[in-house]
Amino acid sequence: MFRLILQVWATISKKEMYSSSKKILLFFIMALTAMPATASARGNATMGAEKAATCAACHGKDGHSVDPNYPNLAGQHQSYLVKALSDYRAGRRTNAIMTGFASQLSNQDIEDLAAWFSAQQGLQDLSIQ
Ligand code: HEC
Numbered sequence: 001m002f003r004l005i006l007q008v009w010a011t012i013s014k015k016e017m018y019s020s021s022k023k024i025l026l027f028f029i030m031a032l033t034a035m036p037a038t039a040s041a042r043g044n045a046t047m048g049a050e051k052a053a054t055c056a057a058c059h060g061k062d063g064h065s066v067d068p069n070y071p072n073l074a075g076q077h078q079s080y081l082v083k084a085l086s087d088y089r090a091g092r093r094t095n096a097i098m099t100g101f102a103s104q105l106s107n108q109d110i111e112d113l114a115a116w117f118s119a120q121q122g123l124q125d126l127s128i129q
Contacts, residue, residue: 043078048116051109054101063117075122081114 052061059065063074073081087093088102
């Protein structure tokens with residue numbers, strides 16, 4: 001993605017028909033266009049909400065579990081969720097149920113699901129109770 005932008009940028013820079021102010025403007029437009037691609041690589045909570053439909057039966061729609069046997073995911077750190085799901089998928093963490101679900105997930109699914117669950121209200125600080 002960035003390579004492509006650099007190539008386009010190099011072409012524009014050589015063209016004499018663009019004044020330097022137009023070049024600067026074009027540079028910012030290109031930089032802004034590149035941003036959503038970067039954001040989606042880190043997980044998209046809206047996409048995650050849709051993908052979480054499969055998880056709702058146990059973990060609840062927004063990560064508040066329906067039963068104490070299932071861990072709450074709401075408000076959990078995003079990086080923890082990515083690691084947990086990647087570990088199930090890779091077999092570094094084993095669980096009869098979760099290994100099966102995680103094996104269906106792509107890297108992007110994992111990022112999106114983690115973005116969704118971590119954005120929910122959830123974990124409480126039990127140390128003050
Ligand atoms: C049939 C019930 C069920 C479904 C459906 C399910 N899970 Fe789980 N999930 C569990 C159980 C049980 C555990 C605890 C496993 C363990 O002890 O490692 C768990 C654990 C997890 C953990 C680790 C939590 C922690 O605190 O370490 C994550 C993350 C997770 N599930 C995400 C998902 C996602 C995302 C989906 C949907 C794609 C999903 N689960 C679907 C039952 C389920």
